[in-house]
Amino acid sequence: MATEIERKFLVTGDGWKPAVLRSVALRDGLISEAGGRKVRVRFYDGQATLTVKGPRSGLSRDEFEYPIPAADARRMLERHCAGRILEKTRHHLRHEGRDWTVDVYGGLLAGIVFAEIELEAEEAGFARPPWLGREVTGVEEYRQGRILAARLAARG
Amino acid sequence: MATEIERKFLVTGDGWKPAVLRSVALRDGLISEAGGRKVRVRFYDGQATLTVKGPRSGLSRDEFEYPIPAADARRMLERHCAGRILEKTRHHLRHEGRDWTVDVYGGLLAGIVFAEIELEAEEAGFARPPWLGREVTGVEEYRQGRILAARLAARG
Numbered sequence: 001m002a003t004e005i006e007r008k009f010l011v012t013g014d015g016w017k018p019a020v021l022r023s024v025a026l027r028d029g030l031i032s033e034a035g036g037r038k039v040r041v042r043f044y045d046g047q048a049t050l051t052v053k054g055p056r057s058g059l060s061r062d063e064f065e066y067p068i069p070a071a072d073a074r075r076m077l078e079r080h081c082a083g084r085i086l087e088k089t090r091h092h093l094r095h096e097g098r099d100w101t102v103d104v105y106g107g108l109l110a111g112i113v114f115a116e117i118e119l120e121a122e123e124a125g126f127a128r129p130p131w132l133g134r135e136v137t138g139v140e141e142y143r144q145g146r147i148l149a150a151r152l153a154a155r156g
Numbered sequence: 157m158a159t160e161i162e163r164k165f166l167v168t169g170d171g172w173k174p175a176v177l178r179s180v181a182l183r184d185g186l187i188s189e190a191g192g193r194k195v196r197v198r199f200y201d202g203q204a205t206l207t208v209k210g211p212r213s214g215l216s217r218d219e220f221e222y223p224i225p226a227a228d229a230r231r232m233l234e235r236h237c238a239g240r241i242l243e244k245t246r247h248h249l250r251h252e253g254r255d256w257t258v259d260v261y262g263g264l265l266a267g268i269v270f271a272e273i274e275l276e277a278e279e280a281g282f283a284r285p286p287w288l289g290r291e292v293t294g295v296e297e298y299r300q301g302r303i304l305a306a307r308l309a310a311r312g
Contacts, residue, residue, distance in 0.1 A: 001225075001227065001228045001231055031188075031193060031195060031208060032187075032188035032189075032190055032193060032195055033188075034188055034190065035238060037187060037188065037236055039187060039188055039195045039208070050206070050208070050220075050222065052187060052195070052206070052232065052236065054235055054236045055236075062231065062235065062236065064206075064224070064228050064231075064232065066206065066222055066224060068220070068222060069157075071157065072157045072220050075157055075218065075220075076208065076220065079210055079218065080193055080208065080210045080211075080218065082191060
């Protein structure tokens with residue numbers, strides 16, 4: 001098990017683009033999301049994983065991640081995610097000694113961009129890149145499952 | 157991935173007890189259960205597993221099961237199952253060439269006993285042991301998650 005300490009931000013403009021070191025397409029399927037817990041299957045960089053996340057407590061949450069066979073992950077995405085599939089391109093970059101990711105969503109969440117930084121402690125400091133927008137860590141309306149549910153509902 | 161074809165029955169009387177070959181205590185935690193899908197962590201016979209089950213289709217359902225570290229399973233049970241923990245003793249027995257399990261629940265589900273047989277095909281035949289009661293495969297009111305939710309609600 002790992003403890004994930006992650007902060008999530010909106011992004012303003014394209015200033016982050018020149019700093020991108022590597023970009024990877026990923027595909028997530030939400031198997032369940034309730035009570036702050038989330039079970040997710042992910043394809044990323046040729047790997048498939050099954051992840052259980054606990055509810056957030058402050059900035060931290062439990063994360064249990066296991067590699068699984070690609071055929072299992074494919075079947076879960078096709079049959080057991082009830083259409084709650086997220087596609088995004090994850091861009092990796094560095095800013096003043098810190099690793100950042102900028103996720104640009106496609107598919108149902110097209111238009112959405114979030115930046116995230118993973119920290120070693122809740123109180124850890126970091127330099128804000130100039131393209132960083134408002135922090136939305138733990139903000140209900142910016143939870144990807146919530147946005148996805150709203151867009152699925154809007155499609156009817 | 158495996159396809160699980162399982163039939164579930166009530167049990168009448170104690171006639172099954174002399175046929176028991178092996179009995180193992182197990183502990184299940186329900187991480188989520190929605191739309192017929194279930195995510196479960198289990199301790200069984202010194203092993204810990206994380207299991208995703210798909211919704212039932214006829215008598216069959218998809219089952220994805222992975223071994224996980226015992227420390228992870230313990231933490232999931234303690235922190236991420238919201239009290240939905242099932243304790244049971246699983247008795248293994250044979251009847252006319254078929255393997256059966258009889259699960260005797262403890263804890264919150266004390267008093268409940270189910271017999272199950274796993275089949276190689278939906279149409280596979282089997283001999284009914286004399287102690288076998290009514291079939292409850294797929295019957296909503298006999299789903300363990302449902303019974304557990306009702307008992308948790310009754311406790312207030």
